[in-house]
Amino acid sequence: MYAWPASEVPALPGSGRDLRIHDTRTGGPITLDPGPVARIYVCGITPYDATHLGHAATYTAFDLVQRVWLDTKRQVHYVQNVTDVDDPLLERAERDGEDWTALAQRETALFREDMTALRILPPQHFIGAVEAIPGIVPLIERLREAGAAYxxxxxxxxxxxxxxxxxxxxxxxxxxMRRLSAERGGDPERPGxxxxxxxxxxxxxxDGEPSWDGAGLGRGRPGWHIECVAIALDHLGMGFDVQGGGSDLAFPHHEMGASHAQVLTGEHPFATSYVHSGMVALNGEKMSKSKGNLVxxxxxxxxxxxxxxxxxxxxxxxxxxxxxWTDAVLDEAVERLAxxxxxxxRPDGPSADALVEEIREALADxxxxxxxxxxxxxWAELQRSGGGTDEGAPGLVSRAVDALLGVAL
Structure with a gap:
């Protein structure tokens, strides 16, 4: 599966700061110290509907992580999945009388368009669950052989x-855990x-569901958590720097994925940090496909x-x-952009050197x-009031805002 085109990230003078970020696992901030190549896995969409602003907020947050690392002159190895076979996708396709593969392909294409428009830097590997099945089956077989599956x-x-x-x-x-499992795709009430x-x-x-040859597993399809584990282990290995997603993924998805990987490899931890973005609401409730309160x-x-x-x-x-999300939030952003x-x-303005460092310090924190x-x-207010004559300042601000915030002026 292919991702989307990358926007150019301008080079800035100097170097950025190491990222200090809140880690869900430890409950506090940690300073990440990747090697020359920083590794990040961000869980992707289940493509049965278009990209809503909750999705966009999450991917914008982890786009900032990439940009902070790039500013430290590191390379970034970013991996993202697409859960292109799962119960919600199949249920939506059946409801609408549409082939599930056509629905997944259409919504994934729209997701790519949205990510391109929002200037989200793409992953190096954008992997669908279906294409990952050949790598998933052996992992399940290993878990069963180890007595960790039944x-x-x-x-x-x-x-x-x-x-x-x-x-x-x-x-x-x-x-x-039991309550959230029931709410988020699990089956805690199943006997046995x-x-x-x-x-x-x-x-x-x-009957009526897609299935694949699972060798000794029989015909079927993979669970949600093992999908991401297989993709992450294949492309990043254990101990990668950031496992990211919305806060609703901390349990069960990231909890289960960590356990799968740790039992499979005998190593710990699966990821150095677990980073989760907040939820975006509309009319007082979290944006949710199940509730239909989406922008x-x-x-x-x-x-x-x-x-x-x-x-x-x-x-x-x-x-x-x-x-x-409100109309006022968008109106304020439109005014700020203007x-x-x-x-x-303008052809000149106040020096921007200190501003670049302020942006770097803020994002690293x-x-x-x-x-x-x-x-x-x-800085823009100083510029409006005529507070400087540095001819290079407007260009430096434009490049810095682009490189660090992903905002094209």
């Missing part, structure tokens, strides 16, 4: 008790499971909204915060994009 009426489950570190990613108690939250590794073929990036674009303004609206909230573009259109935006606001 069969229940033809389905194969992972035993969470096989991983001594299970629970450390989310830090949740068993009752909360060793532990109610044990996740499925291989779903045996059902789509593609819809805003069709209405003529500048994608750069959408990106600025997302950046105006700290990535870990939960916040609500001010910034007016400021860099747990991706504090709102503080970075406020710094640019202050």
């Amino acid at each position: 069969e229940l009426d033809g389905d194969i489950y992972f035993s969470v008790e096989s991983d001594p570190a299970f629970g450390e990613v989310s830090g949740l108690d068993s009752a909360t 499971k060793k532990n109610p939250v044990d996740p499925i590794l291989w779903r045996a073929a059902r 789509f990036v593609s819809t805003l674009r069709r209405e003529g909204v500048d994608p750069v303004a959408i990106r600025l609206a997302l950046l105006s909230h700290h990535y870990r915060s939960d916040w609500e 001010r910034w573009r007016a400021a860099v259109s 747990d991706l504090d994009a709102p503080s970075a935006l406020a710094a640019v606001d202050r």
